[in-house]
Amino acid sequence: MTLSSIPLTTADVQIAAGGRRNFTLLCAPVMGESVDQMLGQIRKAKEQGADLVEVRLDFLKSFSPKQDLEVLLKQSALPTLVTYRPKWEGGQYEGDDSRRLDALRVAVESGADYVDVELQVAHEFFSSIHGKKPEKVKIIVSSHNYQNTPSSEELGNLVARIQATGADIVKIATTALDISDCAHIFQVLAHSQVPTIAIAMGERGLISRILAAKYGGFLTFGAIEAGVVSAPGQPSIKDLLDLYNLRQLGPDTKVHGVIGKPIGHSKSPHLYNAAFKSVNFNGIYLPLLVDSVANFINAYSSPDFVGYSYTIPHKEDGLRCCDEVDPIAKAIGAISQMIRRPTDGKLIGYNVDYLGAIAAIEEALRASNGASPATISPLAGKLFVVIGAGGAGKALAYGGMEKGARVVVANRTYEKAKELASKVGGQAITLAELENFHPEDGMVLANTTSVGMKPNIDLTPLSKKALSRYRLVFDAIYTPKLTRLLQEAQECGAIPVYGTEMFINQAFVQFERFTGYPAPKQLIRDALAKST
Ligand code: NAP
Secondary structure: OOOHOOOOOHHHHHHHHOOOOOOOOOEOOOOOOOOOHHHHHHHHHHHHHOOEEEEEHHHHHOOOOOHHHHHHHHHHHOOOEEEEEEEHHHEEEEEOOOHHHHHHHHHHHHOEEHHHHHHHHHHHHHHHHOOOOOOEEEEEEEEEOOOOOOOOHHHHHHHHHHHHHOOOEEEEEOOOOOOHHHHHHHHHHHHOOOOOEEEEEOOOHHHHHHHHHOOOOOOEEOOOOOOEEEEEEEEEEEHHHOOOOOHHOOOEEEEOOOOOEEOOOOOOOHHHHHHHHOOOOEEEEEEOOOOOOHHHHHHOOOOOOOEEEOOOOOHHHHOOOEEOOHHHHHOOOOOOOEOOOOOOOOOEEOOOOOHHHHHHHHHHHHHOOOOOOOOOOOOOOEEEEOOOOOOOHHHHHHHHHHOOOEEEEEOHHHHHHHHOOOOOOOOEEEEHHHHOOOOOOOEEEEEEOOOOOOOOOOOOOOHHHEEEEEEEEEHHHHHOOOOHHHHHHOOOOOEEEEEHHHHHHHHHHHHHHHHOOOOOOOHHHHHHHHHH
């Protein structure tokens, strides 16, 4: 396979791939220990949809440059980028550097499409291949920073230094210590005059790898097998193509995401990306691992960053970063969604959690009551016990109050329970008191703590003995769907109401706010079922 079969202009790309909206290449690192293993990995990369492979020579257990490169480059099912990364730049090769550069020269002469050489040795390498480089071979000059991500200005200077070596393609890889570091990478891509690969490594750099396609990165890396990566934070080819719809991203794609910490468990990207695609909405929805909401909001003030969902532990901080807040969200003191108003760029906060949860509880009570009139909430007059006083706890407590329930709040930090209870005209109790709390029968319980959430699925916020006093038990947790709390509630004869129902109901509302389209409800249900 040769480079000529890779589309190189936007027009070619669109023709080649039926509506592909960017020309960022998807490159799969191959890290086999033998040439045969590498060829097998290259075939897999092709099947999965990669455009080219990075052959990491430093992973080979034994290596004879002339013979091995000839076989690899001739038999490769995809165009090749040859890299022989030394230990001093984060690779595996520990031997003599002149032998390493000899091997890279062999790669140049043997028909690699791209050869990667580190900035530190680039001048020496270029002098040695002067006049001998076939026209079609492009040299990538790379610089890796495993400590941090310098400022945009410093990165701009680094790009200039790399360009000055005579590089055909510039590559910089930095380490994201905060998600806002990716904004420096986007600046570099947006301003670069030469083909540029720019990536922030690590969990906090994930969005730089995905949005490379929006900002015109020359390529982004995708792992053939999830977790088997050549650099920290690398997503799989499958996720890039199927979950994030990489080929559909363009300069005008609007960016959305869920802001939380941790965020890896979130199913939201599965739901919203599938839903966006189903209505041809030009948007992407990312998991956003955010340490400081204020830093994130300041770093991504561009009009293309248009909407976020908020989850643990940022719902209250999110509210503080809004320009305007919807009255319910203000009363609750937490937001679950933030939208950038297109007319003036202002950030507006909403809380849609309570809508989803209360609707799910009412529905289940109605179904069990038989014929209660739709105008009166079946929660009216009920004793409604909320465990937790965080974002979801506040939403449930305010929702209960709105529906005329008598609200009781139990929380690990008792002070917070007291504060919330007083706001909703309810009663506060401690978690210890909750164990023996039984003033009447027919009570409704809502867990809004994260106790029992993946990976701690053996935990539960209330003993089974105490659960037997409730008519209905709702759990806000939706990973897993059937928590230990709900399993035990069911065993005690209570009606279980799943967090997935709260999630689905509020997802419909959020989707409509993000896109302006009616929510594809069945598709969202199916996507959630598939991903839980
Ligand atoms: P949050 O604001 O951080 O609040 C967490 C609450 O859990 C606080 O009340 C906290 O008590 C309590 N808590 C945490 N660890 C605890 C422990 N080990 N023992 C006892 N209490 C503990 O979080 P949130 O946004 O409200 O989310 C809470 C849960 O609801 C999460 O599992 C989240 O996934 C889920 N949720 C689900 C949906 C949905 O659509 N289904 C929507 C929103 C949230 P302290 O005050 O003492 O710290």
